Amino acid sequence: MALALRKxxxxxxxxxxxxxxxxxxxxxxxxxxxxxxxxxxxxVATWSGVLALCAGMWSRRSARAGxxxxxxxxxxxxxxxxxxxxxxxxxxxxxxxxxxGVLLVNxxxxxxxxRYLHDASRRTVSQKWELLGSMDTPVEWLVLGDSxxxxxxxxxxxxxxxxxxxxNLCTIGPATTVHQxxxxxxxxxxxxxxxxxxxxxxxxxTAEVFNPVVLAKAPVPWGLSPMLRFSPDTISVKDQLRVAxxxxxxLYYENRELKTLIRGAFKAPSSxxxxxxxxxxxxxxxxxxxxxxxxxxxxxxxxxxxxxxGIRFTDGSLRGIExxxxxxxxxxxxxxxxxxxxxxxxxxxxxxxxxxxxxxxWWNERAARTRQVTHVDRLYTFPMEQMGDDAQHVVHVxxxxxxxxxxxDIRQIEQVGRSTQSARQR
Amino acid sequence: MPxxxxxxxxxxxxxxxxxxxxxxxxxxxxxxxxVGSYVFYGFFQPAFVALLIVSTMVDYFLASAxxxxxxxxxxxxxxxxxxxxxxxxxxxxxxxxxxxFNFFAENVAAVLRALGMTADAFTLNVLLPLxxxxxxxxxxxxxxxxYRGKVSPTTNPVDLALFVAYFPHVAAGPIxxxxxxxxxxxxxxxxxxxxxxxxxxxxxxGFFKKVVVADNVALLVNAVFDQPGGQGSVNVAVAxxxxxxxxxxxxxxxxxxxxxLSMLLGFDPTLNFKLPYFARSIPEFWKRWHxxxxxxxxxxxxxxxxxxxxxxxxxxxxLLVSLLLxxxxxxxxxxxxxxxxxxGGLHGVYMMCSxxxxxxxxxxxxxxxxxRWPAGHQALQTVFTFALVCVTYxxxxxxxxxxxxxxxxxxxxxxxxxxEGARQALATLLFFGVPVIVIDSYQHSTRDLLSVPxxxxxxxxxxxxxxxxxxxxxxxxxxxxFIYFRF
Numbered sequence: 065m066a067l068a069l070r071k072x073x074x075x076x077x078x079x080x081x082x083x084x085x086x087x088x089x090x091x092x093x094x095x096x097x098x099x100x101x102x103x104x105x106x107x108v109a110t111w112s113g114v115l116a117l118c119a120g121m122w123s124r125r126s127a128r129a130g131x132x133x134x135x136x137x138x139x140x141x142x143x144x145x146x147x148x149x150x151x152x153x154x155x156x157x158x159x160x161x162x163x164x165g166v167l168l169v170n171x172x173x174x175x176x177x178x179r180y181l182h183d184a185s186r187r188t189v190s191q192k193w194e195l196l197g198s199m200d201t202p203v204e205w206l207v208l209g210d211s212x213x214x215x216x217x218x219x220x221x222x223x224x225x226x227x228x229x230x231x232n233l234c235t236i237g238p239a240t241t242v243h244q245x246x247x248x249x250x251x252x253x254x255x256x257x258x259x260x261x262x263x264x265x266x267x268x269x270t271a272e273v274f275n276p277v278v279l280a281k282a283p284v285p286w287g288l289s290p291m292l293r294f295s296p297d298t299i300s301v302k303d304q305l306r307v308a309x310x311x312x313x314x315l316y317y318e319n320r321e322l323k324t325l326i327r328g329a330f331k332a333p334s335s336x337x338x339x340x341x342x343x344x345x346x347x348x349x350x351x352x353x354x355x356x357x358x359x360x361x362x363x364x365x366x367x368x369x370x371x372x373x374g375i376r377f378t379d380g381s382l383r384g385i386e387x388x389x390x391x392x393x394x395x396x397x398x399x400x401x402x403x404x405x406x407x408x409x410x411x412x413x414x415x416x417x418x419x420x421x422x423x424x425x426w427w428n429e430r431a432a433r434t435r436q437v438t439h440v441d442r443l444y445t446f447p448m449e450q451m452g453d454d455a456q457h458v459v460h461v462x463x464x465x466x467x468x469x470x471x472x473d474i475r476q477i478e479q480v481g482r483s484t485q486s487a488r489q490r
Numbered sequence: 491m492p493x494x495x496x497x498x499x500x501x502x503x504x505x506x507x508x509x510x511x512x513x514x515x516x517x518x519x520x521x522x523x524x525v526g527s528y529v530f531y532g533f534f535q536p537a538f539v540a541l542l543i544v545s546t547m548v549d550y551f552l553a554s555a556x557x558x559x560x561x562x563x564x565x566x567x568x569x570x571x572x573x574x575x576x577x578x579x580x581x582x583x584x585x586x587x588x589x590x591f592n593f594f595a596e597n598v599a600a601v602l603r604a605l606g607m608t609a610d611a612f613t614l615n616v617l618l619p620l621x622x623x624x625x626x627x628x629x630x631x632x633x634x635x636x637y638r639g640k641v642s643p644t645t646n647p648v649d650l651a652l653f654v655a656y657f658p659h660v661a662a663g664p665i666x667x668x669x670x671x672x673x674x675x676x677x678x679x680x681x682x683x684x685x686x687x688x689x690x691x692x693x694x695x696g697f698f699k700k701v702v703v704a705d706n707v708a709l710l711v712n713a714v715f716d717q718p719g720g721q722g723s724v725n726v727a728v729a730x731x732x733x734x735x736x737x738x739x740x741x742x743x744x745x746x747x748x749x750x751l752s753m754l755l756g757f758d759p760t761l762n763f764k765l766p767y768f769a770r771s772i773p774e775f776w777k778r779w780h781x782x783x784x785x786x787x788x789x790x791x792x793x794x795x796x797x798x799x800x801x802x803x804x805x806x807x808x809l810l811v812s813l814l815l816x817x818x819x820x821x822x823x824x825x826x827x828x829x830x831x832x833x834g835g836l837h838g839v840y841m842m843c844s845x846x847x848x849x850x851x852x853x854x855x856x857x858x859x860x861x862r863w864p865a866g867h868q869a870l871q872t873v874f875t876f877a878l879v880c881v882t883y884x885x886x887x888x889x890x891x892x893x894x895x896x897x898x899x900x901x902x903x904x905x906x907x908x909x910e911g912a913r914q915a916l917a918t919l920l921f922f923g924v925p926v927i928v929i930d931s932y933q934h935s936t937r938d939l940l941s942v943p944x945x946x947x948x949x950x951x952x953x954x955x956x957x958x959x960x961x962x963x964x965x966x967x968x969x970x971x972f973i974y975f976r977f
Binding site for chain 1: 684685764765774777920921938940943944947951952955958962
């Protein structure tokens with residue numbers, strides 16, 4: 065029986081050892097194939113240094129343990145907790161030093177993210193503010209909106225069709241209409257009210273949710289200065305605080321961006337030195353797009369999303385729109401509201417038709433209450449080969465067409481307006 | 491109210507100043523801690539506070555009765571034995587009803603069905619009381635130690651109630667011993683600056699291991715263990731190693747926070763981890779991992795089994811069988827599932843092999859000349875031990891024995907050696923594992939688990955800053971439960 069037990073134990077030991085060896089080999093294969101593929105010399109050197117440090121600590125310990133054929137560490141060599149005998153002053157300096165350290169890291173992150181934001185969407189927001197800051201002269205046509213306008217309206221084409229200079233300060237949907245109102249305010253503060261305002265937004269702009277991290281990219285000293293222009297009617301005090309925190313405490317609020325940055329630096333330490341590419345904008349703010357990656361599968365996803373969620377009106381988006389309408393009325397700015405370019409297959413979709421009709425109705429009713437605002441409820445659609453990366457972003461060729469179409473519609477509205485005016489005068 | 495929640499922060503912010511105000515009144519401090527502990531426990535499961543109180547009082551009266559029985563007389567000894575047996579039966583019955591009733595009922599029904607009989611499992615629809623495995627073992631150790639004469643029965647029910655319900659330890663240990671904890675309750679605690687600094691470091695390091703390391707690595711683990719079918723060998727290997735990192739980060743993180751809180755309160759808490767993945771053999775692993783449970787099982791299960799006359803075997807085989815039984819019980823203690831039993835059984839087999847082949851291993855080491863290269867030899871031992879432990883983790887984490895088998899087969903299937911997903915998972919694992927490797931390596935090299943707070947300020951402060959910034963940036967904010975809360 066003893067022999068059988070012994071043999072059984074040998075077999076079990078052999079099986080366990082085999083499994084363990086396979087585990088180690090598989091792990092090491094993955095370990096070497098993964099990170100080393102295409103690594104730079106700088107990165108390999110950095111990580112070799114870290115590994116050498118750990119190996120050094122290990123071998124120091126092993127050398128102290130001495131030679132021998134022990135099968136495990138003797139009790140005396142296992143680590144234990146040796147109490148800390150520190151005076152209160154040391155404790156106080158440690159606490160203070162750590163708090164100061166975290167604050168310094170936070171401000172370093174703020175400084176870095178203000179300049180080298182890796183997220184392309186939020187970089188677009190920053191670059192549009194830079195563009196507004198660098199403008200010397202006012203324009204005839206100010207274009208505001210989301211990414212459908214950012215990639216869909218070419219100011220050069222607009223100027224050629226309507227006459228007078230124009231600029232595209234459209235950003236991204238998650239910035240919400242509140243951000244568009246901020247842009248309009250900043251423009252008015254710098255140049256006075258623009259003559260004409262063109263608002264270009266995709267069909268889901270009213271559903272965008274207030275996003276403090278994106279709004280924090282606006283170079284407005286949120287919440288901490290008397291320069292704060294927004295009243296609680298537009299952004300609640302709580303939301304203003306969230307924006308202020310997102311602006312001044314990036315360590316917590318920008319952690320997604322910092323995660324990407326740090327993890328990139330871990331894979332390749334040299335990446336921390338490589339500055340992110342800027343978004344390719346023309347000098348008048350248009351962001352051209354050339355590659356078509358849109359597919360029917362993406363359309364199905366949009367339809368499913370529409371079926372599931374519909375198109376909501378969020379509190380934040382309504383407040384942003386009301387703020388813009390108030391400014392437009394206050395300064396008498398002529399405003400044209402357009403739906404951004406979209407895929408023609410989406411227009412055929414029953415889910416889209418059912419959900420977008422109330423949105424169109426809402427815009428028509430809102431525009432009807434304000435003399436300065438004209439809502440153009442036409443849908444500008446394009447075939448799949450002219451779509452960019454989704455159903456609301458068009459490639460450059462389609463952007464030219466879209467810009468001409470909205471310019472033509474503005475001209476028609478102007479003509480109708482002039483004839484109505486002259487009829488009234490007669 | 492887990493430690494990684496805002497509620498706990500509020501709770502401790504109220505309790506701690508009050509505790510410090512009572513610094514010269516030990517009894518009042520104990521009472522405050524007891525009330526706080528019941529509030530803490532009640533936040534999880536208010537209904538089971540009553541169970542905690544009643545079961546504590548039962549043990550209080552049984553131990554007091556044991557203290558009154560004269561140990562020198564035959565009658566007294568019999569009476570003491572009856573009382574300790576009552577305590578053991580009572581505690582195991584409570585544990586059995588709440589933790590194992592459904593498991594045994596389902597298995598008995600399955601066996602009856604396999605024998606061709608019709609049987610429906612009668613199961614109880616009860617929740618598992620939080621920390622029941624931990625506090626039951628604590629109470630058992632108290633009554634058994636009173637019986638053995640190692641501890642005098644406490645005359646103060648508040649002290650015993652606090653020993654059982656003490657909030658930093660009640661949910662997932664460390665399993666304290668009455669001989670270590672009760673004397674600390676008998677005097678007022680004066681908190682020193684050194685204790686506060688060490689406690690704050692443990693809390694910071696514990697939070698880092700939990701919310702940064704364990705909770706992020708958990709995503710890799712869940713992706714494989716929750717869908718075990720069709721996984722490649724590297725995928726499984728990475729997930730298993732990731733689980734090793736997760737369970738260490740989670741449990742040792744919890745323990746560090748618990749011990750750090752205890753230090754802030756002026757206690758000297760039991761050590762539960764000694765860098766277990768640096769162990770060079772399985773027996774050493776168990777002297778470094780969940781030490782309080784290992785010691786408990788050694789004192790109250792393994793040692794009595796080796797001395798019992800109920801196992802009619804030669805002492806050597808009795809020792810091996812005792813090892814196996816102890817680890818099977820350890821597995822069952824972790825959870826009412828066969829996966830845990832297999833996990834414990836594997837560790838039992840490892841321990842038996844370790845004992846059996848100790849002399850052979852020494853010979854092989856000399857034959858391979860490994861003893862002339864101690865660093866390499868120790869590294870090999872460490873890696874091999876870690877790999878053996880990882881194999882057992884497949885059973886520890888798998889949702890069922892079927893899933894564990896699927897994963898074991900996938901692990902030795904060479905047809906899917908690498909994949910893009912595995913490489914990304916490995917990069918993530920390395921990313922979150924490196925801080926633990928670096929700090930643990932430093933602690934290993936100094937043989938001091940509090941070596942980081944002893945670093946010079948120029949190194950210590952950046953390390954603390956990096957840990958705190960790491961928690962803010964990478965911390966998983968959704969309050970994920972600690973793994974050992976389930977046990």
